[in-house]
Amino acid sequence: MVSDFQPTLDVPVQALLPFAMIYGQPMAEMPLDLYIPPDALAVMLEAFEGPLDLLLYLIRKANVDVLDIPMAPLTAQYLKYVEAMQASNLELAAEYLVMAAVLIEIKSRMLLPKPPAAIGEEGEDPRAELVRRLIEYEQMKLAARSLDDLDHADRDFAWVEVWVEKSLIQRLPEVTLDDLKDAWLGLLRQASLNKHHQIRREELSVREHMGIILRQLRDAGEQGAPHVRFESMFDLTQGVPVLVVHFLAMLELARENLLELSQAEAFTPIYLRLKAMSMDSEVNFDYGTIEG
């Protein structure tokens, strides 16, 4: 069980890279017997993640089996580092001292004669708990490295995020009949509306046709023929009720002085045109010439 804890020149399993740079020189392994300058100690202290990390380093460097750790030399070496660090007044985490105590305790327990083991049982090795922790920690340490080797977002790759221009699509408000009704009710509530604002269905139809007629005449005017024959204003396929409404709308427009009806003489065609058009069309228009 006892083997000499002789540091060898073998490359330590986990120290393939220099673990610290001291005065610009890579330090591949810890100077053991030389005087260690306090600066270097400070760098070393930072290089280790804690006492387990330091212990693993010492074990791997000596190339000994973690399941059969020679406790005496390991403890001696560990204490040497800790003492050196304390001597340099470095702020040593309490965990390092706790670990020192643990090592010393294990070492002394191994010197004691083994208590008689129960039949069929092997007495527990005083190092068992330490070994379990060392193995578990090393496993996590290696896992951390393989996680680090995976491609990380933003470090090893970038997400694709093509621009979406929201304004390319214009969202138009939706309006329902209820919205219109509510708006009208809102107006009524404002109370300024009196009876004549009540609108019957028939009137609404007439109003719609007023718009239709005005559009017909406007379009005719835009096409250079502002005068439209009365008959051509009616779509006979739409049935009598619509024709009546259309005619009523026409009369209402004439009453509101929005269109002008004209007839050159009796029994000749009747023409309509927008009242507004008379403002900018020739005054002395000869209706007779249109006939034909």
Add this chain to the structure above:
Amino acid sequence: MEPSKAKRVLEAALLAAQQPLSLRDLQSLFEDVLSPDVLRRLLEELRDEWRDRPVELLQLASGWRFRTRAEYMPYLERLNPEKPPRYSRAVMETLAIIVYKQPVTRGDIEQIRGVQVATQIIKVLEERGWVDVVGHRETPGRPALLATTKKFLDDLGLRNLAELPPLEALNQTLELANER
């Protein structure tokens, strides 16, 4: 670097960029300087390669950028549905007056609403294609007469205005409501 490889680098950078990349930005991708001419040519080739794809490479004032094509927006919208916007009360009341009292002038609307009607409000309805000018009233100033369009009826699923909620019934509801 091979131009074809450089083009792929440009493509990767532009696809991942969160803002337009200027020519100078794109230059900085390469250790060896790429001449502005070569860079521009590669970008144009890239734009052509993407011509028939759902994403397009655009040259904007501040640089080059990929953008999803407008025709895909209706689908993309469904991923993050936003509440449709609503018209303000002023717009809705103006619309209601034009609907029920057409043809009306802006003055008519102002008289009924009791407040000035901002040009913007009429414009919103005109741009929507719901309202247009059908003539002018022969009074001083010749104010425009506004009426609803066929598109308005179509968008509201109506065949004609007579299908609108009748106002008589509305007014009665209101009177009843006020009596209570």
Add this chain to the structure above:
Amino acid sequence: MEPSKAKRVLEAALLAAQQPLSLRDLQSLFEDVLSPDVLRRLLEELRDEWRDRPVELLQLASGWRFRTRAEYMPYLERLNPEKPPRYSRAVMETLAIIVYKQPVTRGDIEQIRGVQVATQIIKVLEERGWVDVVGHRETPGRPALLATTKKFLDDLGLRNLAELPPLEALNQTLELANER
């Protein structure tokens, strides 16, 4: 919708996505339901189409997303001279313990690492969105139980924890090493 058109819609949505899109997200792009089988087939076709391009389509824990291939990162990094810092060993070891032993308390992590775990370390991982509190252990002090998130898997290009590199069986390696 034609499958070829549906594929282009998927492509547009995935290229523009700001996080991985789940199958459910992708379904919602279409008005007519696309069967999960068809959807999956289209996604696989899309992934194949992008095989030799500088950007790849990946299936991750929370869905599908495009990302640039690792070989293009050295170029892209030049755009942002501020390199994201590599995490320290302390952060990576803490992460490894949370990943492989989850759910764990801070005390568990300290036990394994043999040193105190600074609050800052946990905070770095939480702020990255890689780790969060999933509960509390019913022991004195009710310490928080930490676990990894879907974002962690997404950011490492994984679909689930089973895709992580397996833990090395150390005892055996050691014995073999000694036998030599």
